[in-house]
Amino acid sequence: MMTDCLADTGAAGSLPLLALGLLVLAAGAAALAVLRRRRPGARRSGRAAALALLVVAALGLGALQLGGSATTAQAAPAVAGCPPTSSSTPAPVPTPTPTTTPTPTQPIIGADQEVTFVSGGVTFHGSYRGPVDTSMPVPAVVIAVGTGDVDRDGNAPSVATEAYSWLADIMSAHGVASLRYDKLGTGATGLGPYSDDPQQMLALGYNELRVQPIRDALSFVAGQPGVDQGHILLFGHSEGGADSLIVATDPGSAPPLAGLMLIEPAYTHILDILITQFGEQMDAAVAGGAMTADDKATLTEWMRAGVDEIRAGTPPYPEPGPVPLPDATGITAVYQSAIGTNIYGSDPAQMVITHAYRTLYGKQYDVVDPAALSPQVTVPTLITCGTKDFNTPCGDGTPGSGVIAVADGFTPGLAEFHIIPNMVHILRDTGTADVPQPADQITYPFSTVLQSTIGEWLTAWNPPSAP
16 A cells, blocks of 8 residues: 555655754744734844844754655655565665755846936936846835935935945845935935025925925835835935835835835934934034033024024014124134024025025925834834934933834834944944034945944845846
8 A cells, every 4th residue: 555655765854854844934933923023112122133143044954854854865766656675675875966046146136227207397306226137127225315414325415425336335235226316405316496596486386396205205105117016115314214204104106115124214303303412512612612601592592583483483583683783703602693694594506405494495394203203104214323312312212212112102012123233313423423413424334233233134035046
């Protein structure tokens, strides 16, 4: 009978080992899945996750090798049908043919291509990297840049961080197409049709000038050859993080998002952030003897009054009064000028790089509360904060204190949150050094912890495939 033949071949001896291998691999996959779906706010080192992956892979491989050895050690029957009896001479054991396991590969993403897309009558200029082989669809991401006069690469006239081109490199290395672009007022985009008369922009709001271009950028990317329309991702840094939350919760004309990356995102109302940042900087100036406590108090009161006017009033706002310290010198004059430009400024050319909040654009931006938006997100999200990030600090978890409060707002299991050690806002790792100025921070390397964190998260969207 067939059962007798199977018993004599010894096949049953190899099956438990093979089953053990499969069980170990299944347990490993489940363990990794748990790691990927940890609760928001949980801290996990990228190195710990990598170690877990190696241990699981080693156990699984070992189990499968044991099963394979047991199988190849069995004697082949001399003739068809039942195997020989114990007195029969066993047939020679065949020499197994060596096999080569294909090496997993990522899709190859090409070099930067200069591209344009239109949003609200403005032609936006950007750099797009698409797949070399368009027959195998890949995920794609739009990189939404932060505040200031930084271009698509993260470069401003005062300092070239190259942060966004570095992020595009990470995406390319993991087989993800990417688009980064010069927002309105920067780079090749400039002021576009408003160059001759920037005052026209004062009637336009934050959504039209800052958020809608992100939606249109996503539509542009989704229409490119070789892009998987089911795997469209959005990456937001700093102010771009707040804007990405808006798009994720109000996609409008944008294609459906599959995932979201919020790297050092804005964490509360922008005018509250400015009050905090200016306050901490002036406190340091007073402590260092560069400013008097009375001058700091005067400027703080003036700043808060300006914020109250923006929030309570309706654009267009009346012209502001004179500065409170007309004879200020040194660092006091610097802070007075900075507060005047940000809180009391209404220059439309500065407005679109977010340095003039006494406008409709500024008022509408201040309404955005990232911590109120994060509970509304429905797609998997990666969120980070650097321990040395002054602009978007981790905080202590209380509302308005920092990024942790935003991460805590996500539905449990939806967001993956990482605190990145020694990282500043421009994504550099300054180690144990105290390096407050971006011009000095760029001499330090980009954070390898952030790089591996992003890379690990991206594998869920574009796992390596065998050629």
